[in-house]
Amino acid sequence: MTEPTHRFQFTGKGGELFGIYIVNMILTVVTLGIYSFWARVKIQKYLYQNTALMNEPLDYHATGKELFIGFLKGALVVIGAVIALSLFGYLLGLLIGPEYALLVQHVLQVVLVLAVIPYLIAGSMRFLLARTSWRNLRCNFAVSVADLQKDFYIGLLLTIVTLGIYGPWYAVKMEKYYINNSRYGNQPFAFNGDGAELF
Numbered sequence: 058m059t060e061p062t063h064r065f066q067f068t069g070k071g072g073e074l075f076g077i078y079i080v081n082m083i084l085t086v087v088t089l090g091i092y093s094f095w096a097r098v099k100i101q102k103y104l105y106q107n108t109a110l111m112n113e114p115l116d117y118h119a120t121g122k123e124l125f126i127g128f129l130k131g132a133l134v135v136i137g138a139v140i141a142l143s144l145f146g147y148l149l150g151l152l153i154g155p156e157y158a159l160l161v162q163h164v165l166q167v168v169l170v171l172a173v174i175p176y177l178i179a180g181s182m183r184f185l186l187a188r189t190s191w192r193n194l195r196c197n198f199a200v201s202v203a204d205l206q207k208d209f210y211i212g213l214l215l216t217i218v219t220l221g222i223y224g225p226w227y228a229v230k231m232e233k234y235y236i237n238n239s240r241y242g243n244q245p246f247a248f249n250g251d252g253a254e255l256f
Contacts, residue, residue, distance in 0.1 A: 064110075065108055066109045066110075067107055067108050068109065069103060069104065069107035073103070077103055078100070081096035081100070082096075094121040094122075094125040094128065095120075095121030095124075096121075097121075097124060098119055098120060101117045101119070105189070110191060114191075115191050116189070116191070117188055117189060118190060119184070127184075142165060145162070145165075146159065149162070174209065175209050176202060178205065179198070179200045179205060182198045182200075183197075185198075186239055195242070196239060196240060197240045198239055199238045204234065208231065208234060209231070212227035215227065225252045226255075226256070229250045229252040230252075232248055232250060236248035
């Protein structure tokens with residue numbers, strides 16, 4: 058006997074969402090962009106609460122304050138990294154000359170960005186799922202950044218070397234990481250897509 062198939066249903070209305078967008082836009086402009094974090098939460102809540110499985114809607118539990126504080130923390134890290142790199146570049150310029158120092162500084166910037174991306178992906182997935190629920194049970198993300206780093210860097214390199222041909226396999230590996238590390242309560246999700254089929 059086969060298991061019954063349940064599909065997601067969306068009951069939102071364009072007019073309602075448009076009204077939310079208009080209010081959000083006005084408040085974002087009036088507050089010089091600060092309200093944008095609360096605006097994002099309102100949109101996400103509307104979309105979630107109008108998406109149902111087995112007639113039970115999803116819910117989104119993040120707050121604008123959380124997003125705003127997260128942005129401030131991220132901004133402080135970026136500003137600190139920029140200042141540190143600039144100081145390093147200046148001191149290096151005194152030792153080996155400004156032209157070579159600038160080249161080293163640019164290489165370091167690329168390396169740092171590539172090093173941080175897997176942590177940003179894992180962190181954003183953890184945040185999103187921890188604030189997503191269905192039937193009052195939260196989702197979560199079983200983070201394995203080491204696995205993500207391996208797939209991310211090797212896949213990126215192969216995609217570049219093959220001029221994009223490896224892209225579908227890379228996309229499938231990334232999707233497997235997202236889905237297979239996601240949980241509803243303690244029940245794992247599973248993704249069985251194939252790169253060759255996507256290609």
